[in-house]
Amino acid sequence: MTNDKSSSPSFDDLRQNIDAIDREIHALLMRRADVVMALGALKKTDGGASAPLALRPGREAVILRKLAETHKGPFPLPALLGIWRSMISAYLHMQTPFNVLVPQQDQGISFGAGSLWDLARSHFGAAIPIHTAASPRAIVTALAHDPTLLGVLPRPTLDDWWTTLPLGHADRPHIVAALPAWSSDGPHAYLLSRTPPEPMGADVALILVRGTEMDSSVILQAAHRAGLDDASISAYKAGIDGHASHLIATRRLDAVAGAEGPLAAAVRGEAGLAGLFAEPLAL
Ligand SMILES: C=C(O[C@@H]1C=C(C(=O)O)C=C[C@H]1O)C(=O)O
Known part of the structure; x- marks a missing residue:
């Protein structure tokens, strides 16, 4: 028999199956x-580490990397x-509420191909509040005053906000991630947070140097002498x-x-860690 019900499930059977799976996913x-x-x-209790943000960018990057490594089957990896x-x-956001700031992109001001x-x-999904700030520099200032803010900033070659990053003390805005988390052409933006940056396995460190030296090759030579052979x-x-x-x-x-x-x-000036980020996954 060609229309044997036991060998080919009906629309209803399949939809009930999907409903059961959805209940499992929800649970x-x-x-x-x-x-x-x-x-x-x-x-909050462990060692008094009551940071205003529970964000662990390194842990997040590791979770995504593992997912990309183990994924098989027809479901598209970017969707996953x-x-x-x-x-x-x-x-x-359930652990510690936060708000995200992105710079306003007026007509004529572009921070790259897509909108920040x-x-x-x-990156943050539907549930997270996002607001605009007047400029990238205004975001650096806002984070210095409010540790529950995160900022999405344009690539450093497109805007000079990074020159204003404070250096020295640990509780200051750092670059902690690159956006998007997966990309065929590297980072399009950086995530800024007061969370101290943490290594995560496939990292790039960014060092900010501020001083009087105008010649970049002098800085690079100093970096190489200091052991940063790939700087x-x-x-x-x-x-x-x-x-x-x-x-x-x-x-x-x-x-x-x-x-x-x-x-x-x-440079006869100052130098410090501007941040660390996990390289976007090249899918
Ligand atoms: C759960 C944690 O807190 C946050 C949420 C995470 C998650 O939902 O997997 C991962 C890292 C943190 O940003 C954690 O620190 O592991």
Whole structure:
């Protein structure tokens, strides 16, 4: 028989199947919420680490990387990663509420091909509040005053906000992630947070050097002498006041702390870690 009901499930059978799976997914999401909240409570009591933000950008990057490595089958990996990004942001917001700032993009001001708002929305998902700020620099200032804010900033070659990052004390805005989390052509934007940056496995460290040295090759030579053998200048800005800022990228995280002294000496200025980010996944 060709229309044997037992061998080919009906529309109803299949839809009931989907409903049962959806109930399981929902129950698992609620279970994950309980665990995340327990973790959030632990973060508040453990060693007095009552950070205003529970954000762990390194852990988030590791979760996505593992997902990309183990995924098989026809369901599109970007869709899967998008679900996880949205999920992680919502859980983070349950632990410690936060707001995201993106710079306003008026007509004529462009921070790259896409809009930073769209980039932020797809990174954080539907549930996270996003607001505009007057400028990228205004976001750096806002974060310095409010540790529950996150900022999505344009690439450093498109705007000089990075020259104003404070250096020195630990509780200051850092670059903690690159957006989007997966990309065929590298970062389009950086995520700024007061959360201290943490290594996550496939990282790029960014060192900000501010001083009087205008020649980037002098800075690079100093970086190489300091052990940053792969260092490259990722952005450069000369001021009208005879001062220049350089942003140096390196994967030598082990050498970063020691490099700051020699770099500061080379520019007769200051040098410090501007942040760390996980390389976007190249799918
Ligand atoms: C759950 C945690 O807190 C946040 C939420 C995460 C998640 O939902 O997986 C991951 C990292 C953190 O940003 C954690 O620290 O593990």
